[in-house]
Amino acid sequence: MSQSPLIAVGFDLGGTACKLGLFDVETGNLLEHTASPVKDGKRPGVDLFNQLCDAAEGLLRGRGLRPEQVVSICVASAGILGPEAAREPAEFDRIVFSPNIPGMNGFNIREGLQQRFPTAITFLENDAKAHGWAEWFHGAGRQPGVHVLVGFTLGTGLGGFLVIDGKMSRPGELGHIRIDTSKNAPFCGCGVRGCAEAFVSKVAIRRIGGEVLIKFPNSKLREIGKSPEGYDPLPIAKAAESGDEGCRHVYDLVGRSLGKLIWNLKRVCRPDVVICSGNIARSLPLMLPGIQAVLEEDRLLPRQPVVQATSLGPGQAGIIGAGALAVHGYRDRPPS
Numbered sequence: 001m002s003q004s005p006l007i008a009v010g011f012d013l014g015g016t017a018c019k020l021g022l023f024d025v026e027t028g029n030l031l032e033h034t035a036s037p038v039k040d041g042k043r044p045g046v047d048l049f050n051q052l053c054d055a056a057e058g059l060l061r062g063r064g065l066r067p068e069q070v071v072s073i074c075v076a077s078a079g080i081l082g083p084e085a086a087r088e089p090a091e092f093d094r095i096v097f098s099p100n101i102p103g104m105n106g107f108n109i110r111e112g113l114q115q116r117f118p119t120a121i122t123f124l125e126n127d128a129k130a131h132g133w134a135e136w137f138h139g140a141g142r143q144p145g146v147h148v149l150v151g152f153t154l155g156t157g158l159g160g161f162l163v164i165d166g167k168m169s170r171p172g173e174l175g176h177i178r179i180d181t182s183k184n185a186p187f188c189g190c191g192v193r194g195c196a197e198a199f200v201s202k203v204a205i206r207r208i209g210g211e212v213l214i215k216f217p218n219s220k221l222r223e224i225g226k227s228p229e230g231y232d233p234l235p236i237a238k239a240a241e242s243g244d245e246g247c248r249h250v251y252d253l254v255g256r257s258l259g260k261l262i263w264n265l266k267r268v269c270r271p272d273v274v275i276c277s278g279n280i281a282r283s284l285p286l287m288l289p290g291i292q293a294v295l296e297e298d299r300l301l302p303r304q305p306v307v308q309a310t311s312l313g314p315g316q317a318g319i320i321g322a323g324a325l326a327v328h329g330y331r332d333r334p335p336s
Helices: 045-062 109-116 127-138 202-215 221-225 233-241 245-269 279-295 317-331
Strands: 007-013 017-024 030-037 070-077 080-082 094-097 121-126 148-154 158-164 273-277 306-309
Touching: 007 045, 007 127, 007 317, 017 045, 017 317, 030 045, 030 317, 045 109, 070 109, 070 127, 070 317, 080 121, 094 109, 109 121, 121 127, 121 317, 127 148, 127 158, 127 317, 148 245, 148 279, 158 245, 202 221, 202 233, 202 245, 202 279, 221 233, 221 245, 233 245, 233 279, 245 279, 273 279, 279 306
Parallel strands: 007 070, 070 121, 148 273, 273 306
Antiparallel strands: 007 017, 017 030, 080 094, 148 158
16 A cells, blocks of 8 residues: 555445445555444434544544545435436435435535545445445456346345446336235235235335234244344244244245246346345345246246355445445546
8 A cells, every 4th residue: 555545435324324345446445444423323423423424533633644634425315316417426415305304405515525634535335336346346246257236135124226337327226116906915014005015125124023923823924023133034934944834934925926026127237146135135045945936937038146155254335335436436536
């Protein structure tokens, strides 16, 4: 590393914590990372913003680096980014709406960063798409023959990304593609019936657990459902791995729903690899039989994508993706 390295900063802003990392622009390597608790996402955006910048400056000081060495910053956040006409990370400047950090809604992050780090160019990105950049530059995207990479973040909700030959596609919300149009389909958090998120998420598993118990009354689901957490995905997965039929059926249903979503995406972009991340993705082996059962019925496009869990470290994809976007955004910037 040179005497005065150029530094990129990646932020992964969530509802409970903001993770941040320092990256060497020359090598792309992660130098240091930490997490700063959000504590109260409803407090004024300027307070939370200053907390994040203070944490970044503290991390810089700890490495003997100066703020003026920061040449690029990317903030990845859940929610809808704006302004409305913006389409790319270099154009976004604020979070328009995020239910988990409402205090940041409308706050001009780009303007604030330019005041705190005037030597840096700035980017904003959706958190699920930041995971996509992490996978493209540091994960599955580096595998030979991968041109189309689809990914899903399986957590409380269902996020997604689509990268084609190194370009991030900007579709709507992959998790809100409808996979069930029946009048009895469950409602999604967005208010629409039948979205994939209503079948493939932590919230969905809590509902499915109760439904499956009716068919498997002797399942461990009965005891799991009595806990304060209700039908939590983790104990259901553990019981499924131990052979409980009811719990295995829960994950088979989730897998089949994810298979339907992948089926739909095959008609649009024919992915080479589908990457799954998030806490629920740790149980991907339980879901794979259901996914494959659905995809094997496809006679029109018989070639199946590889469906696999992320190889990136737990909880690191957000800052790695934000850092990668900051690094490559600086390297690829137009000449001044």
